[in-house]
Amino acid sequence: MTSSSAILKSLKAESITAAAFAPFGQVIFPSEDGAPYGPDDAQLKLDEGIPRFYIMRLAGKGQQFHAITRHRRCTQCLGSLAGAEWLMAVAPPSDADEPNPETIQAFRIPGNCFVKLHVGTWHAGPLFNAPVVDFYNLELSDTNVVDHQTCNLRSRFHVEFEIV
Template identity: 30%
Template sequence: MADALILPLTPACADALAPFGTIIGRASGAPEIPIDYYRGAVRVSVPAPFVSESAVDITLAAMDPRPLEVRYMERHFQHTQAFIPLGGKPFVAVMAPPGEGDLPDLSAARAFLFNGSAGFQMHIGTWHEFPFALQPDTDLIVILSRQTGADLRAKDPATEEAHGPDLDKKDIAARTGRLIRVDLPANLSQPSE
């Protein structure tokens, strides 16, 4: 049985997320591009420049709540993956900063609460688990490298770990003896299973 590492929830904001990535939304703090075709009715900014060494897919993740436990974490070497909510539903993302080691620094892992008004884009190498829905039928747009999909499909059937040119997905619980859990406040409780 893995020892539990309990992470408190941190509200997602530009400063808190900076070691891991960038907020995608009005709260990003990105300056507006000085282009005015619509007399101020349309304002455009670039909160995060997307980087990818291969073709990119825009996918839709339709999510339902699942236990707030992180057994696997992954990182990407060739792209800056992004998650953008649709419908304004809250979700949780667990991340650890990029590092040189073979495993994430679990002492630096954080759990972020996104209220559904903004998404995020991770720095290359940021360790993460796929976001957790807090409500049924939570939709996220996921922008990712097509190489990641190929790397995930080639997972090891015994360990369910996956490795490839863009992906390093590891069973953190098996490798460290620690299972990460998110401390969800009662006012955010997930529906009963």
């Protein structure tokens, strides 16, 4: 549902790969137990507070969004439980106070991996059509209180997005 003053733009979701997602973060796929720590492991920044690892239950909001958020103090890791596929839109981190809507990309994320967002990566999602999906989330204990900058794309740029 789009506001009468906003333009609804379609974003084609591409299947996530490490190379395509690199400007925004990392994709972490399973590795063998006992493998040494290396560059394919999540490169975390959680040193500005108490890490919080929890399971969040989200209700499905479909594939449209008009707001995008970032966290400037920490990385964030997200992954679905029970193998659920999901979608996320992202824009690269920058020093600007808002993302450039032209840089927003969408990814289809399978349930056999998780994503680690770089510090400052703008993101909308997880998005999905199921009634409810559980996600694990690793961030700081106060991320949603003191490190949650949101840009309303509808009011700022008169645009909304739908991931297709």
